[in-house]
Amino acid sequence: MTSTYAVSESMEDYLKTIFKVINKQHVARPKDIAKILKVSAPSVTGALRSLAEKEFIHYSPYDLITLTQKGENAAKDVIRRHDVLQNFFEKVLLVEQKEADEVACRMEHVVSPNIMDRFISFIEFLEICPRAGEKWISGFGYYCDHDGKLDNCEKCIELTLENLREKKRKGGNEAMVVKKLNELEPGNKGRVVKVAVSGETGRRLVEMGVTAGTMVEIEKVAPFGDPIDIKVKGYHLSLRKEEAAGITIEPV
Amino acid sequence: MTSTYAVSESMEDYLKTIFKVINKQHVARPKDIAKILKVSAPSVTGALRSLAEKEFIHYSPYDLITLTQKGENAAKDVIRRHDVLQNFFEKVLLVEQKEADEVACRMEHVVSPNIMDRFISFIEFLEICPRAGEKWISGFGYYCDHDGKLDNCEKCIELTLENLREKKRKGGNEAMVVKKLNELEPGNKGRVVKVAVSGETGRRLVEMGVTAGTMVEIEKVAPFGDPIDIKVKGYHLSLRKEEAAGITIEPV
DNA sequence: TGACAGACTTAGGTTCGTCTAATATAATTA
DNA sequence: TAATTATATTAGACGAACCTAAGTCTGTCA
Numbered sequence: 243m244t245s246t247y248a249v250s251e252s253m254e255d256y257l258k259t260i261f262k263v264i265n266k267q268h269v270a271r272p273k274d275i276a277k278i279l280k281v282s283a284p285s286v287t288g289a290l291r292s293l294a295e296k297e298f299i300h301y302s303p304y305d306l307i308t309l310t311q312k313g314e315n316a317a318k319d320v321i322r323r324h325d326v327l328q329n330f331f332e333k334v335l336l337v338e339q340k341e342a343d344e345v346a347c348r349m350e351h352v353v354s355p356n357i358m359d360r361f362i363s364f365i366e367f368l369e370i371c372p373r374a375g376e377k378w379i380s381g382f383g384y385y386c387d388h389d390g391k392l393d394n395c396e397k398c399i400e401l402t403l404e405n406l407r408e409k410k411r412k413g414g415n416e417a418m419v420v421k422k423l424n425e426l427e428p429g430n431k432g433r434v435v436k437v438a439v440s441g442e443t444g445r446r447l448v449e450m451g452v453t454a455g456t457m458v459e460i461e462k463v464a465p466f467g468d469p470i471d472i473k474v475k476g477y478h479l480s481l482r483k484e485e486a487a488g489i490t491i492e493p494v
Numbered sequence: 495m496t497s498t499y500a501v502s503e504s505m506e507d508y509l510k511t512i513f514k515v516i517n518k519q520h521v522a523r524p525k526d527i528a529k530i531l532k533v534s535a536p537s538v539t540g541a542l543r544s545l546a547e548k549e550f551i552h553y554s555p556y557d558l559i560t561l562t563q564k565g566e567n568a569a570k571d572v573i574r575r576h577d578v579l580q581n582f583f584e585k586v587l588l589v590e591q592k593e594a595d596e597v598a599c600r601m602e603h604v605v606s607p608n609i610m611d612r613f614i615s616f617i618e619f620l621e622i623c624p625r626a627g628e629k630w631i632s633g634f635g636y637y638c639d640h641d642g643k644l645d646n647c648e649k650c651i652e653l654t655l656e657n658l659r660e661k662k663r664k665g666g667n668e669a670m671v672v673k674k675l676n677e678l679e680p681g682n683k684g685r686v687v688k689v690a691v692s693g694e695t696g697r698r699l700v701e702m703g704v705t706a707g708t709m710v711e712i713e714k715v716a717p718f719g720d721p722i723d724i725k726v727k728g729y730h731l732s733l734r735k736e737e738a739a740g741i742t743i744e745p746v
Numbered sequence: 747t748g749a750c751a752g753a754c755t756t757a758g759g760t761t762c763g764t765c766t767a768a769t770a771t772a773a774t775t776a
Numbered sequence: 777t778a779a780t781t782a783t784a785t786t787a788g789a790c791g792a793a794c795c796t797a798a799g800t801c802t803g804t805c806a
Contacts, residue, residue, distance in 0.1 A: 252793065272754060285794055287755055292792090303755065304801065335612040348604035354597050360587040360638070367637045372647050373625055373654070385619045386612070391707065395624050396658055402625070403651045410648065455643065504763060524784060537764055539785055544762095555785065556771060 247319075249296065251351040254320045255279060256289045257298060260307060261317035270307045318477070323350040323358060326476040330361050334368065336383050362475050366457045369431070370494065372406045421493060423458065424467055424486035431459045432491035439488040443481070447489075451475055458491060499571070501548065503603040506572045507531060508541045509550060512559060513569035522559045570729070575602040575610060578728040582613050586620065588635050614727050618709045621683070622746065624658045673745060675710065676719055676738035683711045684743035691740040695733070699741075703727055710743060 247254065259278050263270040272286040279286075294301040298313035309317060324346045331342035353361075368374045377398070384393045420435055434456045437447055452458070452474050461478065462471040468483040481489075499506065511530050515522040524538040531538075546553040550565035561569060576598045583594035605613075620626045629650070636645045672687055686708045689699055704710070704726050713730065714723040720735040733741075 250792075273752090281793085282795060283754065284756080284796085288793075304753090331609060331612075335609065335616060337609055337612055341606060341608055345604065345606050345609050349601055352597065352600035352604065354593060356593055357583060357587065357589055357597050360583075360589055363638050364587060364634065367634050371630075371633060371637070371644060373630055373633070373651055378623075378625055381623060381625070382616065382619050385623070386615050392623060396655070396662065399625055399651065399655045399658060403648070403655060406648055406651060502762075525782090533763090534765060535784065536766085536786080540763075556783090 247351070248316060249293075249298070253289065253293060253296075253298075254316070254351055255347075256286075256293060257309075257313060257317040258320045258324070260299065260309060261314065261321065264307075264309065272307075320350055322476045322478075323353055325478075326358055326361050326365075327353065329476075330365060334365060334379065334382075336379070336386065358476070369457070370433075372402055372409075375402075377402070419493065420490050422487050423460075423472070423481070423489040423491050424470060424483050426460045426491065426493065428460050428462055430493060431457060432493040433457055434489060435492050436490040437488065438490075439485050443485050444488075447479075450477055450479070452479075452489075457494070458489075499603070500568060501545075501550070505541065505545060505548075505550075506568070506603055508538075508545060509561075509565060509569040510572045510576070512551065512561060513566065513573065516559075516561065524559075572602055574728045574730075575605055577730075578610055578613050578617075579605065581728075582617060586617065586631065586634075588631070588638065610728070621709070622685075624654055624661075627654075629654070671745065672742050674739050675712075675724070675733070675741040675743050676722060676735050678712045678743065678745065680712050680714055682745060683709060684745040685709055686741060687744050688742040689740065690742075691737050695737050696740075699731075702729055702731070704741075709746070710741075 249257070256275065256279065259275050260270045263274050263278070267274075272283055272290065276283050276286045290299065290301050290307065293299045293313065297310055298316060300308045300310060327349050328342045328346035331337040331345060332339060335342075337345075368379065381393050381398065385391065421432070423432075426432065434452060434454055437444070437453060439447055456474060459473045460470065461473050464470070466483075469480045470483065470486045472479050472481060472486075501509070508527065508531070511527050512522045515526050515530070519526075524535055524542065528535050528538045542551065542553050542559065545551045545565065549562055550568060552560045552562060579598035579601050580594045583589040583597060584591060587594075589597075620631065633645050633650065637643065673684070675684075678684060686704060686706055688706060689696070689704060691699055708726060711725045712722065713725050716722070718735075721732045722735065722738045724731050724733060724738075
């Protein structure tokens with residue numbers, strides 16, 4: 243079973259763990275890694291050597307462990323795949339957090355980039371399409387828990403239609419409401435209308451597919467509004483305030 | 495990476511392949527297996543020995559290969575997982591057949607039974623819920639292909655509502671239409687209203703969760719209507735005509 | 747500052763799944 | 777039926793990922 247990605251499943255797990263540990267407590271020690279991955283200490287040493295050889299980490303015996311740029315990218319990508327899958331299981335299939343996490347941990351190594359994108363788009367679509375939405379998903383929950391019976395359909399659709407018209411009336415009068423990304427608050431979601439960010443970050447945004455139409459969610463805003471953590475297409479991104487100001491958003 | 499199931503991923507692949515080959519050409523020879531799985535002949539020999547030891551197959555050197563009951567069950571289960579996943583990727587996420595198949599081949603080994611059920615329910619729900627349906631999924635396709643833009647929402651929902659009311663008028667007058675499973679034709683789908691099948695088959699149906707509320711699809715009907723191949727919760731099942739006559743269906 | 751505990755590594759072994767090369771069996775065909 | 781060809785198996789090796797047991801390093805504390 244060949245992995246779809248640059249390293250073996252096992253190595254992806256090590257990378258993911260190293261990244262998480264570093265982000266949590268600044269340094270990653272073999273002991274922590276061993277504990278999290280439930281393997282023996284020598285296994286960790288072996289993995290570290292292997293990862294160092296492939297230039298995913300900086301490492302020499304007894305030295306501290308840091309990720310190379312390559313390693314960080316790889317780790318972030320694994321985590322992104324995990325998050326998207328877990329999110330899908332929890333939010334769409336309404337699976338419990340623990341199981342969603344466990345299965346995502348295994349699937350993250352085998353899902354293809356293309357299908358990743360589809361999962362992301364699908365979740366987005368559910369959020370945006372007036373025919374779907376939270377209410378609709380809870381209808382799925384009802385279906386699962388009641389032996390395949392549907393909730394009151396006609397009323398459900400009537401309500402949806404009313405809501406849509408209501409929204410349209412409002413929206414139609416005020417024209418489209420747009421805001422700058424830095425004006426939103428954690429938890430807010432929106433659709434990108436325009437990206438006007440220059441330099442390295444601008445390029446990075448484009449590379450990640452952050453263009454008009456993309457869904458963005460604000461995750462965290464540091465004091466004084468800098469930096470701003472956002473989630474785009476399953477990626478976690480950190481932006482400077484000035485950079486965020488260059489992105490125009492239509493709140494959803 | 496421990497498998498969720500009774501055998502390793504690799505052995506699951508062998509079982510699946512053996513089952514498919516037997517069903518296609520009556521006997522499975524190591525050569526065919528090697529070719530399909532793209533491994534060397536000695537690898538196959540090794541796998542066969544291992545599977546025989548675990549009593550999944552009947553096998554001794556140079557002898558022909560047959561599945562034990564245990565092996566057949568295991569193989570069918572793998573194939574079922576594969577089918578459900580591939581189906582979801584193709585029908586819901588609108589992924590191309592080839593990629594859907596490839597990714598399903600890898601995911602089938604790691605998906606949990608619970609999440610399997612959810613995938614199945616979700617697909618069913620999409621088919622039944624008037625707020626979703628084929629039209630809605632094609633809306634997702636539009637969304638994917640048009641950079642995150644939605645099709646005409648208001649019209650879409652209005653139509654849905656009209657359709658639903660139309661159907662209700664008809665249905666309301668005629669009361670619920672029910673048929674026996676053996677009266678349906680290939681491609682037809684329906685919801686189980688009652689199961690009245692005795693003996694071994696009846697028990698098997700219950701074990702597989704074929705109870706009131708379950709969605710059933712007719713796959714193939716042999717000449718003279720016996721046997722009838724159906725698909726239930728991702729399983730392929732073959733029923734005698736008399737058995738099918740014991741199952742009451744509300745066509746969808 | 748020197749001894750000790752805890753953390754890390756080395757050494758060496760196991761299992762799984764794969765391979766190539768060599769050998770044995772079965773099937774085909776002259 | 778004997779020779780040839782195709783197919784299977786045995787033998788032996790390898791890499792990945794894990795393990796236990798036995799050192800080795802390092803930071804802390806008396």
